[in-house]
Amino acid sequence: MLQRQLLSPPACGNNMNMRDLIRLRLAMLTALLMGGFHPFLSSSLQVVADEPSEAVLWAQRLNEAFVEVADRVAPSVVVIEVAHPVVSAADSLDLQNHPNLENLPEDLRRQMEEFFKQQQPEGGSEPSPSPEDTERPEDRFDGKGSGMILDKEGHILTNYHVIEAASRIRVRLQNGKIFQAHVRGYDSQSDVAIIQLIEAPAEILTPIALGDSDKARVGEFAIAIGAPFELEYSVTYGHISAKGRSAVTLSRNLDHDFIQTDADINPGNSGGPLVNIQGEVIGVNTMIRGLNTGIGFAIPINMAMEIGNQLIETGTFKRALLGIGIQSLSENYLLNQMLESVSQGVVVSSIQVGSAAADSLLQPGDIIIAVAGHPVATSQQLKNQVRSQTIGQPVILDVVRHQERLQVEISPKEWVRPEVATITANETRPVVHRPLGLKLRKADETGAKQFGVSIAEGLMIWEIEDGSLAERMAGNTLEPGIIITAVNYQPVRETFDFARIYREADLSRGMMIQYLDGQGNRGFVILSDQDL
Template sequence: MVMYWFTMSRKPLLTHTLTIICTLAVHFHVLGDNHSSQPEDASDILNWAQRLNTAFIQVADKVSPSVVVIEVAHPVDERNALMDLQHEPFLDQLPEEERRKFEKYFNEQKKQKEEQVPEKNGQSEQVPKDRYDGKGSGMILSKKGFVLTNYHVIEGASRIRVRLQSGRVFRALVKGYDSQSDVAVIELVDAPEAILRPIELGDSDSVKVGEFAIAIGAPFELEYSVTYGHVSAKGRSSVTRQYNLDHDFIQTDADINPGNSGGPLVNIQGEAVGVNTMIRGLNTGIGFAIPINMAMEIAEQVIETGTFRRALLGIGIETLTDNYELNNIVSAVSKGVIVSSINADSAAGESNLKPADIIIAVGGKPVASAQQLKNQVRSKSIGKALILDVVRNKERLQIEVKPREWKRPPVTAITANEPRETPTRPVGLKLRK
């Protein structure tokens, strides 16, 4: 029997509860002049709270069957490397006291695993080539067995197994991935269509700051944990000191912990609006999810072709409004993206684009920030003409560029497609066990 763990720390729970009560109180206060809407007694407020409580329960019941637990095995040598603290970049984000707790935990786990090799006839038995030592989450995309998760969950895996809410376990292969976006698709092997329930997808572009956000996954091996909070912000990009990830994040204060990676962030309708991917420390109320629209843009190409071909212009860019000096002297345009540098051996290097040009649109769609430009270019056709609207010395120009393909570093992973080679470090903060 599958157990449901509804885990919330006391402080966030109290905060969220008070927020809801205050919201309900304000709601009735605002409607105070409307006697037909004014509550007759405190029981009306309780009824509103019960309706909201029911909504959360319905979301958990609706979404949980679409969430999976992903377990990955790594070669023994790589497993030891993964347990080396220098390969755990999220530790740098923790307060000193919390960091030391994790150091102690990892060291104890490493020692315990080293002592688990039994002896037979006075000699140690052969150490297995790999072990299941990583865990994350994912969401079912289709009855054909495709599952969306984070790239860092399956990176370097020699074997992958997936457990459904029903308890059934299936082997899985990597269909494809985009390491720059931390998005991957895995494919279940021999999973009957009848038992798979695809998740309902929402529209991350329509997400509003302040709306409810609910995370479901397997944090700290507590499978099918449900936590809730709000959408704290949208459009977060450089969220760590170590990495400049190539997409906008949805920021949420719903508890996201190690093991939640790859699981869904859903709205109050039970629609996936994000893929939980990283945290800023523990118990800080600062978590990040990849917008579902962007994740599906990558996933759909991966499912169709087995890979994601990322378009690249070969330019250094900066948001105009972030460059206060230039922004004050440029009068022809108020928003856009400055071309700060151009790689000579690139698509842009072969075009008429010049340093100091201000790009205001890509393929006819306006861009107001460097991240918006990256989002527009990312999935454009390789080698196909792309028109950039540019301002140069107050003159508006249209410049044609033919994007090249970004060459990703190879990675070792069990895959249904071409085998990869050299393992690489994960992108972003690892939320793996």
């Protein structure tokens, strides 16, 4: 054996010199590395792992903390799917003449122009409509965002832009259950909206824990949960990069500041929570500044709930307005140099005709240093203090005018909300008569998760009405989760495909439905009313 030869005395006899000893030890080491353990060495050369250092233990605890936060918060996060009215081909082509197209970033504008070019028919003539074109659905689920459960009554906090112009809204919980939702109220100025689940049992709802965004500190961990790029319940983490960020968007409507974070926020995260290491929500993820930049923004939860609570209670948010142009004193270098009596405050740069300020003793050039006793040093702080003042009720402004300090009484007026896209999700819809008794939807991941089946092209059965033709004739074969792949030998991909074929069919002769069940088995059934 190689081991025994290596462990035997060398051929030179018993007088082993240092060179022979070194050779022997090298040979023994080589044998050990190659797996050749000698019996008397096996017990003495076992490798024992070192105890983890204190630094490693702290890292393990931090790792466990992130896992616990994700487990605690995820049941309170929902995926919001939004339907919008379908735009006809002619309408979509007309968008290429939209005046705002030139204002898009160059790369996005080129993509849009290429899209419009691809939509143009060859030869420049309008294509004649096919039978399928006349059967387009009224709306289509084409938008997705996130939200968070606020209470057992099913109120969901999200962004206004997530549900903007919605014709229908459905919400999926982490457990896969899906509920319809209606809009309780929204405030486009702050990009905050409240929707409410319809007939959702209270026992399956897990309200999110509310934190205090005022107490959040720059540098703290921040964790975002949502559905970016349709990758639902994705968890990313980073830090609070800054607080009090304003003017972060080209829109001049938003009147609040933001929490900045480097936790990855992407399309689909909108409306989802930004939470601290305790699992408390401190912000509503709202926007990003370019993809993969590490710059995201969240609405502070304190402000979001200030608006959200009023939306839950009354369905609307009444915003107080003074009617003045403002600028932080620190931003006006010349005026700052002229004044010795004050170093911080908000400059009244203009007063609008017919406004609350015009009816008061306030003057351009005044420096507002407090609102109702609350000090203000920046324009954003002034907006935050004025926003929730009672409409028509006098409020006292502490003002510096030249070297004089005085108090001005002013009665805020109501801010007039600008016109926005109509939301029709709350409108009562006529009950759709389904002659066959099948409630169908295009097969997708949502249905696959709901019924525990694989995805295939076709229409998934979501419900079979009691007493319907489908229930009476194929109740033992068809069931929710089955995917209809063809009807009368014609493939079906959209619900309007099925509707068209049904109208053309003669039920007295029968209609063949080919299907794929949850186990992957294929089959068919024939529905006929000839005996009815």
